Amino acid sequence: MRIVVRGGEVVGPDGPVRADLGVEDGRIVVVGPDLEAPRDAQVVDASGCWVGPGLVDLHTHLREPGHEEAETIESGARAAARGGYSAVVAMPNTEPALDTAAMVAFVQARGRGACVEVAVAGAITQGRRGELLAPMAEMAALGVRLFTDDGRGVEDPLVLRRAMEYARGLGVRLAEHCEDERLCADGVMHEGALSGRLGLVGRPALAEELMVARDVELARLTGCALHVMHLSSARALAIVTAARAEGLPVTAEVTPHHLTLDETAVEGYDPTFKVHPPLRPRRDVDALVAALRAGSIDAVATDHAPHAPETKDRTFDEAPPGMLGLEHAAALTLEALGGVDAPGAAVAFFERLSRRPARIAGLEVADARSGLGAHGGALVIGEDANLVVFDPRRRWRARREDLASRARNTPYHGRDLTGRARALLVGGRVVLDGEALT
Amino acid sequence: MTESEGPRTPSGAERPLLSSSDVTRALRRMAHEILERNHEAPVCVVGLQRGGIALAERLARDLAEVGAPEVEVGRLDVAFFRDDLAARPVTGAGATALPDLEDRVVVLVDDVLYTGRTVRAALNALVEWGRPRAVQLAVLVDRGHRELPIRADFVGKNVPTAREESVRATLEGVWLERP
Amino acid sequence: MSVETIRGRSLLGLEDLSRSAVLEVLDTAETFVEVHSRAVKKVPALRGRVVASLFYEESTRTRLSFETAAKRLSADVLSLAVASSSVKKGESLRDTIATIDALGIDAVVMRHADSGAAQAVSRYVPHVRVINAGDGLHQHPTQGLLDAFTLRQALAERAGLEGPASGAALFEGLNVLIVGDIRHSRVARSDVAVYTTLGATVRLAAPGTLLPPGVASWPVEVVEDLDAALAEADVVCLLRLQRERGSGTFVPGLAEFTRTHGLTLERHARLKETAFVMHPGPMIRGVEIDSAVADAPNTLVERQVANGVPVRMAVLYLTIAGLAREAA
Numbered sequence: 002m003r004i005v006v007r008g009g010e011v012v013g014p015d016g017p018v019r020a021d022l023g024v025e026d027g028r029i030v031v032v033g034p035d036l037e038a039p040r041d042a043q044v045v046d047a048s049g050c051w052v053g054p055g056l057v058d059l060h061t062h063l064r065e066p067g068h069e070e071a072e073t074i075e076s077g078a079r080a081a082a083r084g085g086y087s088a089v090v091a092m093p094n095t096e097p098a099l100d101t102a103a104m105v106a107f108v109q110a111r112g113r114g115a116c117v118e119v120a121v122a123g124a125i126t127q128g129r130r131g132e133l134l135a136p137m138a139e140m141a142a143l144g145v146r147l148f149t150d151d152g153r154g155v156e157d158p159l160v161l162r163r164a165m166e167y168a169r170g171l172g173v174r175l176a177e178h179c180e181d182e183r184l185c186a187d188g189v190m191h192e193g194a195l196s197g198r199l200g201l202v203g204r205p206a207l208a209e210e211l212m213v214a215r216d217v218e219l220a221r222l223t224g225c226a227l228h229v230m231h232l233s234s235a236r237a238l239a240i241v242t243a244a245r246a247e248g249l250p251v252t253a254e255v256t257p258h259h260l261t262l263d264e265t266a267v268e269g270y271d272p273t274f275k276v277h278p279p280l281r282p283r284r285d286v287d288a289l290v291a292a293l294r295a296g297s298i299d300a301v302a303t304d305h306a307p308h309a310p311e312t313k314d315r316t317f318d319e320a321p322p323g324m325l326g327l328e329h330a331a332a333l334t335l336e337a338l339g340g341v342d343a344p345g346a347a348v349a350f351f352e353r354l355s356r357r358p359a360r361i362a363g364l365e366v367a368d369a370r371s372g373l374g375a376h377g378g379a380l381v382i383g384e385d386a387n388l389v390v391f392d393p394r395r396r397w398r399a400r401r402e403d404l405a406s407r408a409r410n411t412p413y414h415g416r417d418l419t420g421r422a423r424a425l426l427v428g429g430r431v432v433l434d435g436e437a438l439t
Numbered sequence: 440m441t442e443s444e445g446p447r448t449p450s451g452a453e454r455p456l457l458s459s460s461d462v463t464r465a466l467r468r469m470a471h472e473i474l475e476r477n478h479e480a481p482v483c484v485v486g487l488q489r490g491g492i493a494l495a496e497r498l499a500r501d502l503a504e505v506g507a508p509e510v511e512v513g514r515l516d517v518a519f520f521r522d523d524l525a526a527r528p529v530t531g532a533g534a535t536a537l538p539d540l541e542d543r544v545v546v547l548v549d550d551v552l553y554t555g556r557t558v559r560a561a562l563n564a565l566v567e568w569g570r571p572r573a574v575q576l577a578v579l580v581d582r583g584h585r586e587l588p589i590r591a592d593f594v595g596k597n598v599p600t601a602r603e604e605s606v607r608a609t610l611e612g613v614w615l616e617r618p
Numbered sequence: 619m620s621v622e623t624i625r626g627r628s629l630l631g632l633e634d635l636s637r638s639a640v641l642e643v644l645d646t647a648e649t650f651v652e653v654h655s656r657a658v659k660k661v662p663a664l665r666g667r668v669v670a671s672l673f674y675e676e677s678t679r680t681r682l683s684f685e686t687a688a689k690r691l692s693a694d695v696l697s698l699a700v701a702s703s704s705v706k707k708g709e710s711l712r713d714t715i716a717t718i719d720a721l722g723i724d725a726v727v728m729r730h731a732d733s734g735a736a737q738a739v740s741r742y743v744p745h746v747r748v749i750n751a752g753d754g755l756h757q758h759p760t761q762g763l764l765d766a767f768t769l770r771q772a773l774a775e776r777a778g779l780e781g782p783a784s785g786a787a788l789f790e791g792l793n794v795l796i797v798g799d800i801r802h803s804r805v806a807r808s809d810v811a812v813y814t815t816l817g818a819t820v821r822l823a824a825p826g827t828l829l830p831p832g833v834a835s836w837p838v839e840v841v842e843d844l845d846a847a848l849a850e851a852d853v854v855c856l857l858r859l860q861r862e863r864g865s866g867t868f869v870p871g872l873a874e875f876t877r878t879h880g881l882t883l884e885r886h887a888r889l890k891e892t893a894f895v896m897h898p899g900p901m902i903r904g905v906e907i908d909s910a911v912a913d914a915p916n917t918l919v920e921r922q923v924a925n926g927v928p929v930r931m932a933v934l935y936l937t938i939a940g941l942a943r944e945a946a
Contacts, residue, residue: 043799198633200733200756200804204830269741270734314712316732318754519653519691520662524939532649535656567658 009047040077049356055087060302061199067096072307078115084423100124108243146363165225235288272320465595470501488533489551555589631757687930761807798857
C-alpha cells in the first residue's frame with residue numbers, strides 16, 4: 002500500500018461514508034475505517050473532505066495544436082488538476098481540427114505526458130466545415146467515443162442525419178453545439194431588451210431551441226446517442242427534458258457560467274463575459290439550476306475556452322467568445338447545487354461532475370486503445386485510482402493571477418467561492434496535494 | 440437686528456454705504472474726470488458682465504450729457520477668459536458686443552474692483568478684439584486686496600473691507616455684506 | 619444611477635443623465651452660441667488642455683464639429699487619422715489609447731464602429747475624459763444633445779420667447795415621433811433618452827425588422843399607423859437607412875421602405891402646420907426623406923449641423939474645464 006487517503010468521507014453512488022482508502026499500483030486496494038498506513042506510505046490528508054471519483058470534464062478546449070499561446074495540453078491539464086479533474090475531453094476545434102486518426106493520435110500522445118488524462122473528441126465533419134463526414138471509424142479505432150464540431154453545430158440537417166446514422170453503427174455519441182448560426186446573425190450576446198439597449202447584436206435563444214429540437218428529432222429518427230452541449234435556455238432545457246422522458250438517447254450538459262452568471266454581466270461591455278451560447282436572463286439561469294438539482298441535466302461541463310489576452314482584450318464585437326472554467330467549476334457547481342448542506346449534495350456533486358460525464362464520454366471503463374483508465378467509479382476495491390479529495394467548506398477567492406491556465410480570461414476574478422480540490426490522484430499518482438500541484 | 444437674520448437686500452433695513460443718489464453723484468463726478476482726462480478723444484465705455492453693464496450705460500449717458508463727443512457703449516463677457524475655471528467652471532456667461540475699438544480710448548467699467556483678476560481677464564479679452572489707443576478702468580467701488588498689479592483710473596468710492604465680506608454695488612446703492 | 623452633472627466626467631451615453639445634467643449642457647451651449655455670434659469666436663477656456671480625436675469610423679462632419687469646438691475653446695487638438703496610423707498595422711485599441719495618453723491628454727473624442735468601444739477606452743484610461751462620438755449601434759450622446767438643443771431653440775422661437783432658450787418646459791407634453799431604421803441607430807437611442815428625460819412623449823415608427831429587440835421595455839410607444847402618428851406629432855425625427863450595417867436585408871427594398879416609412883410630400887402634408895422635421899444626417903434624399911421636404915422651411919436639418927459646434931463646446935468645456943491639471 003503506497004498511498005493512504007485518510008480522514009475523509011468517501012462519497013459512493015449511495016452517499017458518503019466515513020472511510021480511509023488505500024491505493025497501490027494505480028488501483029484502490031482497500032477501503033475501510035482507520036487504515037493503518039505502512040511506514041513508507043504517502044498519506045493524503047482528507048479530513049473534513051469528500052473523497053470521490055476524480056472529476057471528468059466533457060468539454061475542454063486545450064487549444065493545442067494551433068493556439069499554444071492561449072493554452073497547451075500541458076497547461077490545460079494543470080488547470081484541470083487544480084480544479085479536481087482526473088480526465089478532460091479535449092475538443093477538436095484546434096488548428097488543424099482533430100478530424101483524422103493522425104491528429105487524434107498526436108493529441109493522445111501529448112496527453113500521455115500531461116498530469117491528468119486527456120480523452121479526445123473527434124470532429125464530425127472534415128475541417129469542422131459541416132460538409133463531408135470525418136473518418137469517424139478510424140478515430141473510433143483509437144478509442145474516440147465522442148464526436149463534435151463544437152464551436153459550431155452541424156448546420157446542414159442532411160449532413161447531421163448522415164453523421165448520426167454513421168455514428169450509431171459505430172456505437173459512438175455525437176455532441177452538438179446547438180445554435181443556428183443563421184438565426185444568430187453574427188450576434189454577440191443574448192438577444193433581448195438588454196442587447197437592444199446596449200446596441201449589441203443579439204443571439205436569440207430561439208437559435209438554440211430550434212437546433213436542439215431538430216437534433217432531438219434526428220436522434221429519434223436515427224437512434225443515435227445525442228449529447229447536447231452547454232444548454233443555456235429554459236425552453237431548450239424543456240425540449241431535452243421531454244425527449245429524455247420519452248426515453249430518447251439524449252444527454253445534456255450545462256456550464257458553470259450558465260449556472261452562475263446572467264446577461265447583465267455584459268453591461269460594461271467587458272469581453273470576458275462574451276461566450277456562445279451567450280449568458281442568458283436570470284429566468285433561464287434559475288431554470289437550469291433547478292434542473293441541475295432535479296437531475297434532469299446530466300453533467301456540468303466547463304467549456305473551458307482559453308484565449309490569449311491580445312485576442313480577447315478587444316471590443317466586445319471583435320473579441321472571440323469563450324471563458325475559462327476548469328479551476329472554478331467545482332465550487333460553482335456546489336454553489337448551484339445549494340452548497341455543502343443541501344440534502345444529497347455530495348452524491349449530486351459527483352454525479353454531475355464525474356460519474357455521469359464519465360459514462361457520456363465512455364470513460365467509465367479503461368480502454369487499451371486510448372490508454373485511458375476508468376473514471377467516475379463507485380470507489381470500490383479494484384478500481385483505477387482516479388480520485389479527488391474535495392474540501393466542500395474551503396472558502397477562497399478566485400483571482401486571475403492564481404490561474405494555472407496559460408490564459409487569463411476568467412469571468413470569476415474577485416468572486417468568493419466555497420469548495421476546492423485539496424488533492425487529486427490520477428492513475429494512482431498524487432498530482433495535487435494540499436491544493437498544490439506536485 | 441442681528442447678523443444672523445439673512446441676506447440684506449437693497450430694500451432691507453441695513454443702511455447702505457452709498458445711497459442711490461450718492462451713486463448717481465459719484466458716476467456724474469467720474470464722467471467729468473473721464474472727460475477731463477481724455478479731452479476730445481472718442482471714448483468707448485465697456486461694461487463688464489454682469490455688474491458693470493448698467494453702470495457703463497449710465498456713465499455713457501452722463502458723459503454725453505457733460506459734453507463728451509462720440510461716446511459709444513459696449514459690453515464684454517470675460518467668463519471664459521478667467522484663470523480660475525478649473526476651480527469654478529462657469530456655465531452662464533453674458534453677451535459680448537463691442538464696437539470697433541481701433542484708436543479709441545476704452546474705459547472698462549465694473550461694479551467692484553477686488554483681486555484684479557476680472558480686469559486681467561478683460562484686458563486679455565480686449566486684445567482679441569483690436570488695439571485701442573488706451574484702456575482705462577472705472578469702478579464704482581475699490582475694496583482692496585489686489586492680487587495683480589492693477590489699479591483703477593476712476594473710483595466712485597474706496598471701501599476698506601475684510602476678505603470674508605462681500606460688496607454689492609449697483610445703481611441703487613452700495614452695501615457691505617458680512618458672512 | 620442618475621448622473622447629476624457631466625462636469626469632470628466622461629460622456630458615454632445619455633441614458634444615465636438626469637434632467638438637470640442635460641439642461642446644464644443645453645444652457646451652457648446657449649452661452650457658446652453667444653460666443654459664436656461674436657466677431658472673435660475663440661475663448662481661452664481650455665487653453666493648455668489637450669483633446670485627442672480618435673475616429674475609427676470616418677465621419678468628416680462629426681470630427682470637424684468636435685475639432686472646431688475644441689479649437690474655439692483654445693484646446694490643442696491631437697487628431698489621429700486612424701486610416702493611416704499604426705491601427706491599420708494591427709495595433710490594439712488598448713495600445714493606441716495608451717500611446718495617445720502618454721502624450722498627455724485631458725480628453726479623447728472617440729468614434730468607433732463597435733458598441734461599447736468608448737466604455738472600453740474609459741476602462742483603459744480612467745483618468746482621461748472620454749467623449750463618445752458614436753459607438754456602433756449604442757449611443758451618440760452629443761448628437762442627442764444637439765438635437766434637443768436645436769428643437770428647444772426652434773420651439774422657443776416659435777413661442778416668441780425672448781433671449782436664449784432655457785429649462786425643460788417646452789418639452790412637456792411634446793409629441794416626438796422617430797421614424798426609420800431605429801434598430802441600427804445610435805442616434806435613436808440617444809434621442810429617446812434625452813427627449814424622455816426632458817419630459818417629451820416619444821413614439822417610434824419603423825418596419826418590424828428595424829425595431830430593436832426588447833423595444834417594449836423602452837420608455838416609448840411603438841406606433842403601427844405612421845400616417846395617424848404624423849398628424850399628431852410636434853416633431854418628426856427621421857433616420858437614415860443604415861445599409862452599411864446590413865439594413866438592406868431587413869426591408870424588401872428602398873422603394874418599398876420609402877413607400878411605407880419615407881417622409882414623402884404626401885406624408886409631409888399630414889403634419890401639423892407647426893410641426894418640425896429633423897434628421898441627424900447624412901440624409902439620403904428620395905429614400906427616408908423627399909428632397910422637397912428636406913428643403914422645406916419647417917426642416918431643422920441645417921440648424922442641427924450649425925448647433926453641433928456650440929453643443930460640443932459645452933460638452934468639452936463641462937467635462938474638461940473643472941478638472942484639476944495633472945502634475946507634470
